[in-house]
Amino acid sequence: MAINPNWPVLMYDWGPFWNANGAAAPGGKFTDLTSRTRGRVGIQRGRQYELDQIRAGTMSMSVVNTDGSLDPASVSGPWYGHIMPYQPVRVRAQWPPTANLLTQCQATGGDLGGYAIGSIASQPGVGVLSDTDTGSAIAFSALAWQGQRVFQATVPNGSASGAAPLYTQTVSGERSATYTAQIRVRNVTPSTTLQVAAFISWSTAAGTATRILGTPTTLTGSYTAPWTQLTVTGTLGAATAYMSVGVVLTSAATADVIIQADGWQLERGSTATSWTAPGVWYPVYAGFVERYPSSWTMSGTYGTVNTTSVDAISLLSQRVLRDPLTEEIYSRNPRFLYTLGDPQNSQSCADAVGANPAAPLVVSKSGPGSLTFGNQITSTTSGGTYTGSTGTVVTINNPGAGAFSYNPATLISLDQAGIKGPANPGAWTRMIAFRYTGPIPADHAVIWCSSDSQRSGHYSSGSAVTVSITSNGWPAVYLSGPTGVVSNYYFGGATNCADGNWHLLIFGYSQSSSQMVLSQDGFYSIAPVGAGSTPTGLQFDSLGNWVDPVYGNETLWNYQGDISFAAEWPIVFGASDITAVYTAWKNSFAGDSSDARYKRILGWAGYTGPKSIQTGVTTTMGPAAVAGQDAMSALQAVVDTENGEHFVAADGTVTFRARSARYNALVPVYTFGEMASLGEIPYEECHLDLDPTRLANIVKITQASTNQAFTASDATSQANFFPRSFARTINSASTQECQDAANYLLSRYRSPAVRVASVRLHPSANPTALWPVCLGLELGTRIRVMRRPPAPAAPIQVECFVESISWEFSDAGDAYVTLQCSPADLTPYGLFAAFHTTLATSPAAGVSTITINAGSDNTNPAAAQLGPGQQLVLGLGTATQETVTIQSVGTTTAGWTTATITLTAATTQAHTAGDTVCEPLPSGVTSATTWDAIAKFDSAAFAY
Incomplete structure (x- = not known):
């Protein structure tokens, strides 16, 4: 097929094989509706402000229906009886564009795509299956056709003709379209032969399959057997709902054989072109067609179906939970x-x-x-x-x-x-x-x-x-x-x-x-x-x-x-x-962490799709009082308690992020601005706003299990902006966390912040710079927006998080992405560094007391900085490094220079005066001074 190097390979897939499927976005069994799309396709995901509830991601797409094939009432339609609300739909984009429609992993035998050498079954997403070997794998091969990996499967003696040793998980295909597949294969078992052919298989929405075979070829086994290219061309049936390609036995196996495959390609057309590794397939949208309104114009000769789709949020919001x-x-x-x-x-x-x-x-x-x-x-x-x-x-x-x-x-x-x-x-x-x-x-x-x-x-x-x-x-x-x-x-x-x-x-x-x-x-x-x-x-x-x-x-x-x-x-x-x-x-799961509660509610709602759940910072929630709530409201209540975020990702994955995700996102992933020489990504329009929409100076947090209220207020903000209230109910079992939530929200919203009302990107006008960025953007991504007024005005810099992503595609070859963003916290967080000092003496092995020099603080007593049960690392970074536990700390007074520490157990190593003594450090940190420069009280402000 002809490739436009400035436009990704876009595929609009719909699944007549499926029903609502537990609100899961399936990985396969789609039919390709791309050639039927007309006019504008609009996709909207996200929320307006960071305190708003997430809204269902929507897509509007018009598809031509002149033949009536998408009319549920057409008894002669190819999918008659299999067109219904809430069937899955997805939009994918391959960048850079290639003729190869397979994934990078499928096409390269596992070299690309981020998968490991080993079992295919243990790595969801590989997308390659086997009829003959449950242990099929991505294997290393110094003789791979390309790269260093191949797909490998065993064909046991007696495997019947028609069994497929290796084939792709279903691929979306267009009904009545012609495709060509090519695969390199070899038999690496000496003194054996195996007769195989490439195949293209297409299936109806009812699951009835038809297989098209290429020319049978006999593979002669050898450790160094050459690669044989198998090719097949076929036209899919008019009732195609999905397709697959692979290698099939054309006669029964007469011995145990190991077969390898590499260099796969599936393309539109009747000719096999030169193999090329495909670009990355980016998800753009995954949801469910909710409605199929049809219209006929031009005196009833031109029919279209203007589909409207929603994502899993809409389905979850319809599920009312019981106790x-x-x-x-x-x-x-x-x-x-x-x-x-x-x-x-x-x-x-x-x-x-x-x-x-x-x-x-x-x-x-x-x-x-x-x-x-x-x-x-x-x-x-x-x-x-x-x-x-x-x-x-x-x-x-x-x-x-x-x-x-x-x-x-x-x-x-x-x-x-x-x-x-x-x-x-x-x-x-x-x-x-x-x-x-x-x-x-x-x-x-x-x-x-x-x-x-x-x-x-x-x-x-x-x-x-x-x-x-x-x-x-x-x-x-x-x-x-x-x-x-x-x-x-x-x-x-x-x-x-x-x-x-x-x-x-x-x-x-x-x-x-x-x-x-x-x-x-x-x-x-x-x-x-x-x-x-x-x-x-x-x-x-x-x-x-x-x-x-x-x-x-x-x-x-x-x-x-x-x-x-x-x-x-x-x-x-x-x-x-x-x-x-x-x-x-007994207690409605009181004591759940926020992530455990989120997973639990998804399970109760009957959700069976992919999910990405971060570990929550709220570790003890109150009872799950969900009876009578819809599942999305119950999930939102968990997110409110966590003060995190949740959304359905572009690939249909239900995603929950803890509040720590934004606290710890300190560096922008992308910078949008006018200076390409500084690595900034260009935009067409930028709208900033200093608005009071989320201004709050009286914050009331209600603990759900007790109805106890916790308040934080700011008199200066009230004087400046008039009293403005904000209320939230959270289900934390900790009263300290409830008060902390009130204090944090007050610090966050007591002053107005510059918001990015919209940033408009035009990837079709600047494909090299913008397509990979736009396709890779996800909700919650931290970005920086630069706005440079004419000199001598200083540049404006806004740090923010993406809250909404809106796509607009047209059949005229134009595409726009509009982002709406909320500001990052205006006040940095305080950081407490590791306590560290040095040994004042050289303790031998087997002693239970050590003497340390004063650290940076000799005003407060040593016992105020170190306590019983606390661990210390002696000799950090030396061959005699060991971890000990404090039993007691000797008495010191202001201006102290050394302190004696008694240990719960004797040392096992001898140490030298001047060796570093410090608290245990996080994994990967080797210096106790890592945070010293930014952890001083006079150099870091606190949020509240």
Whole structure:
């Protein structure tokens, strides 16, 4: 295809194969709509100001539809039945432009693209697969066709004709277009042969594939075998949704063979041109087509579809979250969930999953007991409740609790709702929360029981699963199989639960591993199970009491107290599952770091796409009070607490950055200005503004978990600009962090700052300088904008962060990028350097005291600068360097010259007077004086 050296290879890809796909931007299976685009394509990502919520990234794109192929109602369309809202769309640009449409890694056998020698499967993004070898790899080769790396795969003896040893992950292709692929291959196994051909494969939106083969070639094996070029040309079908290229066997392998491939190229046209390494493919936009409005003009002869697209933010904003416990339960695909939060006077309880009928109340043969819905969550002891879910619970007050006697009772019958024991008796997990309020059981009090119909003297003699409070107050499980082989197990972490407080039991069984999983209040344990214990044939299942329907609902071992959240999963929980569900139930994940909370919310929202999550500076958050919030609002609340940023990157990656990302970005990545000789990047327009939009001199921070308010104010700013308030709620568990947030935001916004309202770049007019910069820009990048008024005025310099990126492409060959930026902090941060001094004496090995000289501060006592438990490095940079720990620091007075330090353990090395003594330094720092020049109190200002 013809290449314009001043314009990148732009590709507009759409995925009729996909649905919304968990809001994930897929890496392949796209069809190429580039030749159909018309007029202007506009892309907008980011936010207006740094304190604003991020907005969904949008794209508007008009595509020609004269043939009706993009009309969802056209039954003859190539993608009929596969055009729907929220299918993925992406825009990519290759710079510098080449005819080779593959990625740099694919085209060069792994030499370019930043991937390592080793397994392909362990390196997402390589984009090369194998039918014959799960261990295919990027391998070093001194005889590579180009560079020093190749793709390598084993072809086992007997591999069938049609198997593809190496092929690309799907590549976007245009329907009915002609492509040519070339690949260099060789067989490096001596005394073997292998017959192969290059292929191009295209698939419909339904996944039906058609393969076009090149000329078969026999590869003769040798360690130094020459490279053979395979070529194939083919025209894709009219219903193409995506394509792939690679090497295929044209006859079965007759020996184990190792095949290598290098020098791949895929190009438009019917002729293989000279191989060239492709330019870098930059992502420009990744989102989802939300609407397909069509229009017909020119007397109905010219049709277009003016698509509008949104990114993952839009999809996440539509997902309304439930409470943390419910989200954790649902994320593991429960068979049923009876929350038991039904209204007062209910005569049954509903399955929140909706897979089973409501479970009715049943009455004992001895008469009714007491079971009421709609009761509040209470406990005997402060802190004895759970906070992972709100709502009401069931209260049971059946007489004779814990006694081995027939008493009246009312309970919940799961078997009458069709639940008769676990769906798969060989692998299951059940859960129930309870609060026992009866006396210590004389025998035991049953919370949940299942049994078959076998009886001996009115007692179960076959399969059974019974959970109860025993005579010592501990919870236990009774398990038996159809032959009546009985095992009793106490729960892991078992304590006296007859305390009127809430407890959570999780228990499960694995026939394959012959184990029971038993957890009380998050403690995980497993116990071996004997043969014949699988509870098959269960017929009866009841909550809140032991009942025997075989004998007309006889009830024994009555229960008193509250119960809630009875659930079952068709899997056996591991330790991490139990920890997650229990923590959600008990405290809604209070104590999460901000990055952990962000990941957790993405998981609850069902997001399955790529994510880049920095470690947050907020290390202890309050409870995740997300019920009723949409996922994006919940994520934004985490970002507000962190005072960081988040966005969907150009490649569709959901990105979370801690506040430290901007604190530590001290040097601009790009400088935009008029002086190319100084390395500045030219722009066409620049608009600066000194505005009061984010001016604030009374800052109020509210702690979400307590509603306590923390305030910071500035009287000078109020006098200058009139009182202006700013309020934010953050979910930090630390009151110090809440006050710190108020102080920081006041320091940041008490004075107006020059903002970059817009910087307009014109890459198509200055391609060499601007295309790689514009394509490489991402939200949150620190840049510098220079504006030089006519002399003698001094240059204006604005340090800022990119908040918004807007692209505008036209089919006339023009492209613009407009940036909106927020100013970097006006006040630098103070920096505390490492304490350092020298040894005053030459201590031998094996001594537990050392004497140091005074450092830069001999006014404050040594004990005010060093403390017990602090580590020091002796002899930094010498062969005898060692790290010791301080036990105590000797008394000193103002003007001291030396101090004695007692160590917790004797030295292991001898040291010399004058050797450096300092605090441990960060990795890569070898001098204790690294920060001295900039850490002085008289040379660095503090933000507040």
